[in-house]
Amino acid sequence: xxxxxxxxxxxxxxxxxxxxxxxxxxxxxxxxxxxxxxxxxxxxxxxxxxxxxxxxxxxxxxxxxxxxxxxxxxxxxxxxxxxxxxxxxxxxxxxxxxxxxxxxxxxxxxxxxxxxxxxxxxxxxxxxxxxxxxxxxxxxxxxxxxxxxxxxxxxxxxxxxxxxxxxxxxxxxxxxxxxxxxxxxxxxxxxxxxxxxxxxxxxxxxxxxxxxxxxxxxxxxxxxxxxxxxxxxxxxxxxxxxxxxxxxxxxxxxxxxxxxxxxxxxxxxxxxxxxxxxxxxxxxxxxxxxxxxxxxxxxxxxxxxxxxxxxxxxxxxxxxxxxxxxxxxxxxxxxxxxxxxxxxxxxxxxxxxxxxxxxxxxxxxxxxxxxxxxxxxxxxxxxxxxxxxxxxxxxxxxxxxxxxxxxxxxxxxxxxxxxxxxxxxxxxxxxxxxxxxxxxxxxxxxxxxxxxxxxxxxxxxxxxxxxxxxxxxxxxxxxxxx
Numbered sequence: 135x136x137x138x139x140x141x142x143x144x145x146x147x148x149x150x151x152x153x154x155x156x157x158x159x160x161x162x163x164x165x166x167x168x169x170x171x172x173x174x175x176x177x178x179x180x181x182x183x184x185x186x187x188x189x190x191x192x193x194x195x196x197x198x199x200x201x202x203x204x205x206x207x208x209x210x211x212x213x214x215x216x217x218x219x220x221x222x223x224x225x226x227x228x229x230x231x232x233x234x235x236x237x238x239x240x241x242x243x244x245x246x247x248x249x250x251x252x253x254x255x256x257x258x259x260x261x262x263x264x265x266x267x268x269x270x271x272x273x274x275x276x277x278x279x280x281x282x283x284x285x286x287x288x289x290x291x292x293x294x295x296x297x298x299x300x301x302x303x304x305x306x307x308x309x310x311x312x313x314x315x316x317x318x319x320x321x322x323x324x325x326x327x328x329x330x331x332x333x334x335x336x337x338x339x340x341x342x343x344x345x346x347x348x349x350x351x352x353x354x355x356x357x358x359x360x361x362x363x364x365x366x367x368x369x370x371x372x373x374x375x376x377x378x379x380x381x382x383x384x385x386x387x388x389x390x391x392x393x394x395x396x397x398x399x400x401x402x403x404x405x406x407x408x409x410x411x412x413x414x415x416x417x418x419x420x421x422x423x424x425x426x427x428x429x430x431x432x433x434x435x436x437x438x439x440x441x442x443x444x445x446x447x448x449x450x451x452x453x454x455x456x457x458x459x460x461x462x463x464x465x466x467x468x469x470x471x472x473x474x475x476x477x478x479x480x481x482x483x484x485x486x487x488x489x490x491x492x493x494x495x496x497x498x499x500x501x502x503x504x505x506x507x508x509x510x511x512x513x514x515x516x517x518x519x520x521x522x523x524x525x526x527x528x529x530x531x532x533x534x535x536x537x538x539x540x541x542x543x544x545x546x547x548x549x550x551x552x553x554x555x556x557x558x559x560x561x562x563x564x565x566x567x568x569x570x571x572x573x574x575x576x577x578x579x580x581x582x583x584x585x586x587x588x589x590x591x592x593x594x595x596x597x598x599x600x601x602x603x604x605x606x607x608x609x610x611x612x613x614x615x616x
Contacts, residue, residue, distance in 0.1 A: 135210040138241070140218035146250040146440040151232070152214045154206055154240040162202035163236065170201065199234055203242075211244060220248040224442040247442050252500045255434025258557040262426040266562050267415035269408050277407050281394050282383050291378040295342050298328040302340050303377040306351075310367050317361070318369070322376065333359070340375065348374045427554050431497045432490075439492060447488035452481045499543070501550040509545045517541055 135158060138151040164186065172182030174189055190197055215222050227246035234240045288301065296302050302325050308318030327337045339351040351371040355364045384390050391403040456466040470480055501507070518541065522529045 135206065135213055137214040137217040140214075140220070143245065145438050146223070146247055147245060148218065148220050148248050149243055149245045150211075150214050150218055150220075151241070151243045152210050154203075154210055156235075156237050156239040158206065159202060159234075159239040160236055162205045163198045166198040166201040166205060170198065195236060196234075203234070203240055206240075214244075215246075215248075223247040223249060223440055224446060226442065247440050249443070249496065249499075250437050250440065252435050252437035252496050254431060254497065254500055254504070257431045257434075257497075257501055257554055260427050260430050260554065260558045262423045262430075262558055262560050263563045263566055264419050264423045264560050265566055266564060267412055267419050268564075269411045269415065273411060274404050274407050277411070278386060278400075278404065282386055282390070283381075285390075285394055286381040286383045288379045289382045291380050292345060294378075295344050296327060296340050296375065296378050298338075298341060299381075300327050301325065301379040301381075302327055302375060303379070304340070305374045305376065306371050308369050308371045310364065310369050315364065315369075318371070324379075336371065340373065343375050345375055345378055348372070423558075423560055424551065424555065427558055428494050428497065428551075431501075431554070432493045435493065435497050435500075437493075437496065439489070439496070443492050444485065444489050447492050448481050448484045451484040451488060452477070495547065498547045498550040498554075501553065502546045505550065505553060507546050507549045507553070509542045509549070513545055514538055514541055517545055 135152070135154050138153050139149075140151075141149040143149055167186045167189065171184070171186070171189060174184065174193075175181045176184035176188055176192060179188075211222070224247060227244050230243040230245075232241040232243060234242075291300065304323055304325060305321045306319065306323065308315055325331060325337065325340070327340055329337070331337070333353055333355060335353045336351055339349075339353075343349055351373050352368070353371065354368050355361075355366060357366045359365045384393070386400065388399045391397050391400045395403050395406070397403045397406065452466075459466055459469055466477070470476060473480070518529050518532050521532045521536070525532070
């Protein structure tokens with residue numbers, strides 16, 4: 135199998151002419167015959183026992199051509215693309231069979247979308263600002279207060295009426311026109327007053343009542359309520375208040391520090407919090423510098439991105455999101471129903487970020503080519519070990535899940551980013567300099583020729599995109615025999 139010719143049609147479309155030699159093609163035919171021949175009956179032979187030459191004589195030499203070509207197609211295409219130095223974007227391609235025979239093999243052409251060539255501006259010596267990370271006492275105290283909230287205990291309140299932020303344990307049943315409605319009943323339900331869990335006005339009417347009281351709560355369902363039969367309807371809820379609970383925060387002192395951490399004093403705990411917050415902010419500051427540098431490279435890049443690349447990135451983002459939902463015991467379909475949207479609209483929401491990610495990746499991959507950056511086998515081995523440790527799996531599992539080729543590409547892109555960062559001029563600042571909005575250019579005046587310009591673009595019918603053709607060697611061969 136080999137590449138005969140590679141012809142660039144436009145920036146992201148290539149035509150590859152690929153040859154499969156006769157020996158390789160015949161070997162594939164034999165493999166198909168062994169698999170499919172057992173279902174063929176020839177007079178004088180038991181089913182599936184007729185030799186290949188007799189099967190071909192009865193059904194035509196091309197009987198297994200299509201299946202044999204399909205068997206070789208993917209590997210031949212991948213090898214040809216690699217030889218041509220192009221990366222295939224998607225599986226939507228046009229197929230054209232030039233010739234096919236057992237003696238000479240197969241000659242076919244494929245027109246496909248590839249990763250486009252990009253022209254970069256400056257990518258060395260770029261300038262960026264890095265905000266020096268600072269952690270204030272207020273930020274440390276805020277974290278301490280969150281820890282106190284997480285370690286608060288619930289205590290029953292018996293000496294006062296219910297108040298906002300209390301948890302009220304209630305029985306309730308709702309009625310519309312004195313008739314109980316479905317879903318309007320609950321027993322021993324814990325409701326945080328002021329949380330907005332129930333419809334407007336419900337929680338506020340529990341405030342001021344004491345344990346043991348039974349009372350009515352009068353509300354009106356919102357016009358946009360999900361249950362059609364309750365929209366805008368006035369309702370009465372019969373409520374009984376069983377218990378009032380209140381969150382009691384711990385005293386923030388050295389004892390608190392001992393209870394919630396490995397430190398003996400509050401001062402030590404605060405110092406540790408400050409240290410970790412500083413590391414967190416430093417990491418984000420470094421990320422902001424990286425993003426600023428890449429944004430500059432992307433702004434100076436000239437390229438036409440095929441929509442297939444952005445579409446593929448959107449699909450990947452959707453799959454990643456679905457996987458994260460699955461890890462939480464949810465599924466995408468249920469989530470979309472809950473959000474009141476569909477898969478297409480939800481996928482479209484990923485498009486702006488997907489377009490940015492595609493451009494960033496393409497810019498860095500272009501730097502890899504320009505700088506001839508290489509990744510050693512040692513680099514790949516170290517990365518596989520790192521991934522195995524991070525995910526708690528064996529190195530063999532990593533290799534089977536992630537192709538070495540993809541690991542090499544990712545490491546090369548990382549090297550490109552390091553090159554950009556190491557050559558950049560980064561200034562430490564207390565606060566980022568805000569960019570001034572670009573001055574608006576005066577609008578160009580329209581020519582006043584007195585002639586109405588025809589909008590040919592609007593009237594010209596859109597060219598139909600040719601349907602992607604799959605290998606159909608069998609049909610072509612049969613046509614030739616006729």
